[in-house]
Amino acid sequence: MSSYSDNPYQSPYDALSSPVAWAAEDARAAFIRRTYLHLAGAIGLFVAIEAAIFTLVPEATLQSMLGFMLGGRWSWLIVLGAFMGVSYLAQSWANSGASAGTQYAGLGLYVLAQSIIFVPLLYIASRSAPEIIPAAGILTLVMFGGLTAIVMITKTDLSGMGKYLWWAGIAGLAIIGCSIFFQFSLGIWFTGLMIALAGGYILYDTSNVMHRYRTDQHVAAALALFASVALLLWYIIQMLMSLNRR
Secondary structure, three states: OOOHHHOOOOOHHHHHHOEHHHOOHHHHHHHHHHHHHHHHHHHHHHHHHHHHHHHHOOHHHHHHHHHHHOOOHHHHHHHHHHHHHHHHHHHHHHHOOOOHHHHHHHHHHHHHHHHHHHHHHHHHHHHHOOOHHHHHHHHHHHHHHHHHHHHHHHOOOOHHHHHHHHHHHHHHHHHHHHHHHHOOOOHHHHHHHHHHHHHHHHHHHHHHHHHOOEOOOHHHHHHHHHHHHHHHHHHHHHHHHHHHHO
């Protein structure tokens, strides 16, 4: 595999747009550093938005918001559908070869969408057992750090996991949709399986950061990692809430 440093006929643009696995060591290190700095920024923005919502928005407004989002089976299905649509748009912006502004707009839009979808869960957790939220945050970061270290140390290419994770994600969405429509509880075992799925996505996305993304796709890579971290946090909060009720 040749990199820009040992191929004098490769243009600087090609070096920037080549897969990470083909890039020179310094270019690869710079891409990984930018990706995780953007991930940290996305997490910080998520925390700031949630803090602003729960600090500045009046209680009556929050309850009205929750009433709209959780008012019935169709309300939550509509919210989830809108979230998926916005997520698709945000990811397409972040993954596009368009201007940096468009890519950052995609990342920002996705963080905002996640912040809104998290409001009902965080509201319920804060009213039932507020210590769950920081505990879930710490557990999420510890799990993310451990899974990231596994991929970084082994340097294993896990891109083959993608199709299996995709099908597992579709199955999970189908089960969630059925539970909302037919109004049955999914139980703690489903939550555990979704935590495992989120862990699989973290392994897969981290592997892509090491091997598959182009070196100019740090915003898209950060968005993918943030999506996996948000999924893991969501189900860890649910797991801790379930255990707290026992």
